[in-house]
Amino acid sequence: MLVVGELINASRKAIREAIEKQDAEAIQAIAMQEHEAGAHFLDMNAGIFVEKEAEYLMWLVQVVQAVVDGPCSIDSPNPKAIEAALAIHRGTPMINSISLETKRYEKMIPLIAGTDYKVVALCMGDRGMPETAEDRLNIADRLINKLVNRNVPMGNIYVDPLVQPISVNQTFGTAFLKAIELVRDAFPGVNVLCGLSNISYGLPGRQFVNQIFMAMAISRGLNGAIINPLDRRMMANIIVAEAMAGRDSYCMNYLRAFRAKKLEL
């Protein structure tokens, strides 16, 4: 399971303020916590600063990588901002994200083609959000083919089937889960990742809903997630769910986590 830490996102008030004050220590403290909690990549998003996004994204990457020995997920729809961040990023980043939307695809593909970056591939086309599992597979199919043709290896592609709120339509959960299965069955070499907190939008008790939905998604083949790695129960659920999904030989990882008291909540 690839865990991307989601906390360094300027849409969160504390992060926005830290960026505005150029408070490196505040950012670094969160980055270190996410890293220690087990995040493999740290997502960096400065999207709310339209004019200064490139400058701030660079600053975030620099500040974080000064204290964390790990790669970032560069999170922006803006190729100039991504380019700026890539110029100073150490190691192999994740690009979050490309989609099948014509404009976004055309802007982003030159940054990704032929690299060894990991790439989040959103199941979004020019006709907006897909509703059914089959719509998602259809978009994923075309997007994966385009990426592979531009020399992005299958194993670096992280399809995000885009979860929608269950409070809006009670089929949105099952459609998303089915989409994970369809994509994994059709493209065994591809990864499926998501930021699943959208499932609980509009409901109270969101954290609990997200934790349970994670277990269901892992059982369908999800193998990456953009989450808050400081949510101990979420991280524990992932460990248990992976064992139940047959991805943990002899439950070794589960047993190790149990002994390390990571499952005591």
Added chain:
Amino acid sequence: MLVVGELINASRKAIREAIEKQDAEAIQAIAMQEHEAGAHFLDMNAGIFVEKEAEYLMWLVQVVQAVVDGPCSIDSPNPKAIEAALAIHRGTPMINSISLETKRYEKMIPLIAGTDYKVVALCMGDRGMPETAEDRLNIADRLINKLVNRNVPMGNIYVDPLVQPISVNQTFGTAFLKAIELVRDAFPGVNVLCGLSNISYGLPGRQFVNQIFMAMAISRGLNGAIINPLDRRMMANIIVAEAMAGRDSYCMNYLRAFRAKKLEL
């Protein structure tokens, strides 16, 4: 989701002792707790008392139904014990269980044929425990057909695909989950129920494992479970998982549970 409370089982020390002392109040206290926690049926098992099973099973049903206005699940492989309990049971019971094992089937079917009882149908044949999902479907298929031919309505059949410990083989979780889907797809009118605690046999932290596996099983179509209804997190996980699985219109049940603080753990 049909919840069967599992606590009144003589293999548990406290229950065995209460039965031996004929301590009706001890049994009744547990029965009332299970009922109030939301169990729809209360399982009654006196199997360890080989000679006195029939007598004790009758006593349990009588004692429990003196204080709980709800049906029992009569849990025994012994048709004489079941018959004795049925003679004094009020309402429509569940029979736990029949299987495709020739001897067991032949002994149990006369008690069930043509009744409106709910019936647990174990995916077990003369060749022992099934291993793959397809083996389970095969047994379920034959057993369902036999039951329907003996006038047991589809809707009263609760197939138990029999979960086996993940600590023994890492594919046992996925095989079980797949079996739920196969049975539900092949027989949309049939229910699938299980006592899922076997999944965590041999592991530490069993309760947590069971809670997570429940969410996965519900997402595949499980709609009945033999569990400890006093496990508040298990009951909460069921409520969340049912909403995520698209079985809770407008999340009404979830929202009601949230307001009633049933999701505060």
